[in-house]
Amino acid sequence: MRIAVARETREGEQRVAMVPELVGKLTALGHEVVVEAGAGRGALIADDDYAEAGAGVADDPYFDADLVVSVQPLARDIARRLAVGAVTVSFLPTTVETDLVRDLRDLSVTSLAMELVPRISRAQSMDALSSQALVAGYRSAIVAAGLLRRFFPLNMTAAGTVPPAEIVVLGAGVAGLQAIATAKRLGAVVKAYDVRAAAAEEIRSVGAQSIELDLPTLEGSGGYAREAGEERAALQRELLAPHIAAADGLITTAAVPGRPAPRLVTAGMVEAMRPGSVVVDLAAETGGNVEGSVPGEVVRIGHAQVWGGRNVPSQMPAPASKLYAQNVVNLVTLISAEGALRLDFDDEIVAGACVTHGGAILHEPTRQLIEPGQPGEGEQP
Template sequence: MRIGVIKETAAGENRVALTPETAKKFTGLGYEVVVQSGAGVASSCPDAQYTAAGASVASSAADALKDADIVLKVIAPTADEADLMKSGAIVLAAFAPHANDNLDTYAAKGLTCVAMELIPRITRAQSSDILSSQANVAGYKAVLMAANEYQRMFPMLMTAAGTVKPARVVVLGVGVAGLQAIATAKRLGAVVEASDMRPAAKEQVESLGGKWLDVPMSDEEKAKALGTGGYAWVPSPEYVRDQAVIVDKAVSNADIVITTAQIPGRKAPVLVKADTVAKMKPGSVLV
């Protein structure tokens, strides 16, 4: 059985779907692995490492995908990439089916598409959970990017010339990415506040040293949030109004704002309005 891996073509995408270490595991199991030349360069995985792992290096995407029974990608294939695959191939990638215009192309080609981001988060499937691993990276990197852009320091500094207050960081959305963002910002010395639609997230935020931005909830809303995991429930107009007021106040006073809130299968909610951004301090950073 042949596994094909090609270079990601999406703008700004530096990841590769298969590392040399994993390629070695596949070749050890008897699979034939073909990797497009340069596919891993942006991830510091040169062609020589794939060759040493027992994989073959193809000069083009077409050669890497030719006769491939399984195709591994980070981002869902474009229509042109799908045309290079053989009918009946199995494709593993992040497909974002709610926003993918190429589903009909995949179907016409007879591809079996496995949306890795939709695999249930259960114990048996933990090794295939791409959402948690990538969210961890995103939350960590978001704070580092903000720190790089922020013109002042994160921690409080006490000098003979005076005291510099610590940076105020607001994290909106306390899933895996949000929790990692809180932990990273706290390690850098910032004062952190966070908000989420799940009441259960309060304990997680406080365990990391963050302050919980509390939005009043009715008993009915609390029951709804607990029953659905907090991601898909539709809040009342009163909750939306109260949340907007609290977020507006917190964000207006923040130096750094990290937004990680999202709803699986739907467009991420817009929690920071233009009016609120206009109130933010000069030099503040929004990620």
């Protein structure tokens, strides 16, 4: 296949979907890799680095590409230039990219969404949500340490002892566990809470104390938590309030792809925190775990600074790009053989990640959103 690597055009996006050290894995499979000029600039990768790795560099690599890889969805004007039967691989939030999905359908372009890769053991190496959450979790702890005007670690000196900062982390998925581990490495005393029973052992495994609340757990499918009812959510906030009030820093990481972030913390809970406290809300872009957080901004609520995350993995573009590119390589390896495209829709990874193919929308929730009342694949009209 001729694989085109797109230059990202969305505001603030600094990542790139392929890095020079992984180009060789694609060419070894028989593929040709062509990188759009300037694609790696945000991640500090020069065009010459791609060329030295065996990739071509072109101003317009799209018109004859068999497969186009990007981080963010392609711009609609670029999508319209793709050949019939071309394949795109990117994040593709279908609920907000309905016009692009229609274009991809009408152009008979096959689109694979990285966030729809099933969370099964065989697909772990393609799980871009997890790889980017790891970056975001690390970044959240660094942001909290940077904003907090005191040490994270205990310091014992001749002039006296400075106690360690106390950090509370809500959510113990990939991002939350990385935030916990990073805050612990910086020396903070860390407590964490997650609604899933299995998370308590994971929290302790990275050195934090698990906050135990007298509430039923909310184990869901695919490793995610189930949504809490309002009565339970209100009781959870009430029980968490004293832990948050006693903390120097709060990091919230709870999110479910395709759905609004659960509201874990009210403005009143933040107002009860001590002067100089810091709150980092990684879920600010999807509604926020913390009431009043604003994506991409630091706002003051009571005496606390509240940092709202916005495309947080892109704030560390080099490691985020490398991890994402490896996810892409693993997916491309799955869907190709002997240098040619081989889409096997009996494979649950391919079927789960595919949004459009052959002039139709195959992802059922997206089809119901865009084509309500229309028969789906295999249904009678």
